[in-house]
Amino acid sequence: MLNFSEHPHRRKNLLTGEYVLVSPHRSKRPWQGQVEDVISTERPFYDPDCYLCPGNKRADGTQNPEYTDSFVFVNDFSALLADTPNEVYDEEGLLHAESERGICKVIAFSSRHDLTLPEMEVGEIKSVVDIWQREFEILAKHEWIRYIQIFENKGSVMGCSNPHPHGQIWAQGLVPVEVVKEGEQQSKYFNKHQRSLLGDYLALELKKNERIIIDNDYFVVLVPFWAVWPYETLIISKRHVTTVLDFTENEKMDLAKTLQELTIRYDNIFKTSFPYSAGMHQAPVNGEKLDGWHWHMHFYPPLLRSATVKKFMVGYEMLATPQRDITAEQAADLLKEQSTTHYKKNL
Incomplete structure (x- = not known):
C-alpha cells in the first residue's frame, strides 16, 4: 500500500495535468541552509515617502487623492500598454515574437500604510472585493481584452515593490499560459461529464475532510492534493460560477470573511506577516463561452520551516519537475491548528 506520509510519490494536478514529486521522508532532514533575518513589519499609519499613501505624489509625479478606503489607478509603470501596435515577428520559424496589448491597474486596499488583509476589517475587505468585481466589468467591455488577472504579491520576498497594502489587475489581449492549461483541463472534464471539474473535486475533498481548512456558506479553502508550495491553498466557490462578476452580495461578503480568516491563519503559523502570491483564475472574456470554467483563487506562500526559512523552485524543480517535502495533509493540519x-x- 502506498503510504503518503512515508513513500516518495507523484501527485497529479487536476487543473494542469502536470505532476509534483512528494518526498515526505525528506522533511526529517536537518536544515543548514539559508536562514534570513526577520524583517520588521511594523509600519506607520501613514508614510510621507510612500507612493500609495493618500495625498502623496507617485513616482511619475501624479498626486494621489485623499482617499479614505480603497483607491484604483492605472499603473505608472505598466507591464502592458493599451496602445501597443499589433505586430508579429518571425525569422525562419526559429525566432518568433508577438506584440501584446494590455491595461495594468493598481488597487490600494486601504488608506492605511500599516494594514494588510488579515488586519483589515471584513467590511474593508468586502470593499476590495467590490472593486475587483467593478474593475472586471469595466475592463471586460474592451472587446480586444481576452483575460483579466486579479492578483496580489505580499511581501518583498515575493517581489512586492511597495509595502503599502495593494494588489493588481492585468487585463490583456491574449490568454496567458497557465490559464490556457487550466481551461483545457476543465473544458475536457465538463464536455465528458457535463459537470464542473472543481465542483466534483470539491465534493470529494469535503467527503474525505483531510485537507479542508475553511468551509463556510459559499466558499471552501483547502490545501490541494497536488500542492507544490509548502502551505499552498486553493479557494473554491461552492456555486459553479465562471468569474468574479457572477458573485452575489452574500457571496462577496463571504469571500471577504474567507480571505480574512485564511490570511490570519497564515500570519499565525510563524507569527509574522506571511508573504505570498495570490490570484484568481477565472474564465477568459470576449470569446467563446466556457461553461466548464469554475472560479477559484490560488495562494502560493514560500515560507517552509519558520519566518526565516523559505522555499523556492530550484535545481531539480527547475530542471525536471516540482518537488515538495511536507505533504499536503501535513500542511493542512498545521493550518487548521x-x-x-x-x-x-x-x-
Missing part, C-alpha cells in the same frame, strides 16, 4: 484571531491582538 491556527487561531482565527490575529497573533498581534495577543501581544
